Amino acid sequence: MTQPDHVHALALKEPARAELDADLQKYYAICDDKIGFIPNVLRAYSWNQKKLRWFSRFYNEIMLGESGLTPLEREMIAVVVSSANRCYYCQVAHGAAVRDYANDPILGEFMVMNYRNAELSVRHRAMLDFAFKLTTESHTVGEAHRQALRDAGFADADIWDICDVVGLFNMTNRVAAGVDMMPNLEYHATAR
Numbered sequence: 001m002t003q004p005d006h007v008h009a010l011a012l013k014e015p016a017r018a019e020l021d022a023d024l025q026k027y028y029a030i031c032d033d034k035i036g037f038i039p040n041v042l043r044a045y046s047w048n049q050k051k052l053r054w055f056s057r058f059y060n061e062i063m064l065g066e067s068g069l070t071p072l073e074r075e076m077i078a079v080v081v082s083s084a085n086r087c088y089y090c091q092v093a094h095g096a097a098v099r100d101y102a103n104d105p106i107l108g109e110f111m112v113m114n115y116r117n118a119e120l121s122v123r124h125r126a127m128l129d130f131a132f133k134l135t136t137e138s139h140t141v142g143e144a145h146r147q148a149l150r151d152a153g154f155a156d157a158d159i160w161d162i163c164d165v166v167g168l169f170n171m172t173n174r175v176a177a178g179v180d181m182m183p184n185l186e187y188h189a190t191a192r
Contacts, residue, residue, distance in 0.1 A: 009180035079111035087173035099191035126152035
């Protein structure tokens, strides 16, 4: 196999599932029911249950909470940011989510490789251009960039949510890179 078989490269003990607090065991059961496995990012954070709780709540609010952005749009942003940062874990895991939400394996690959070559709506092109710029040249982002989002149909609350997703993935990309986090093998075959 070409992918290393570790969850991450640090010598931090992942507790047995039975050793997790009851609320986290319940959360793992939800993951089992919804996706059929425990994402390695959760396993990676499990050495510190407080951080695991914080991460999962923060992630779920930004990626699945109430928003003018659809779950697909948030996943598209996640992949474009992760592609710009060359985050293997997130390109694989969230590329799978794009393929699944869109029911389109080609769109998932475009998001990973180069979203600019995909046939996208004006809304999605503006959203992803902004996410890419905020990731790679945050110091150059100004009112003209926010106005381009408004012109593409985004409300100011949506712009905030775009920034939240971009910020979340810039943070998680760096954690994943720093600890050499590996995605679950199941993601590679999802929605192909």
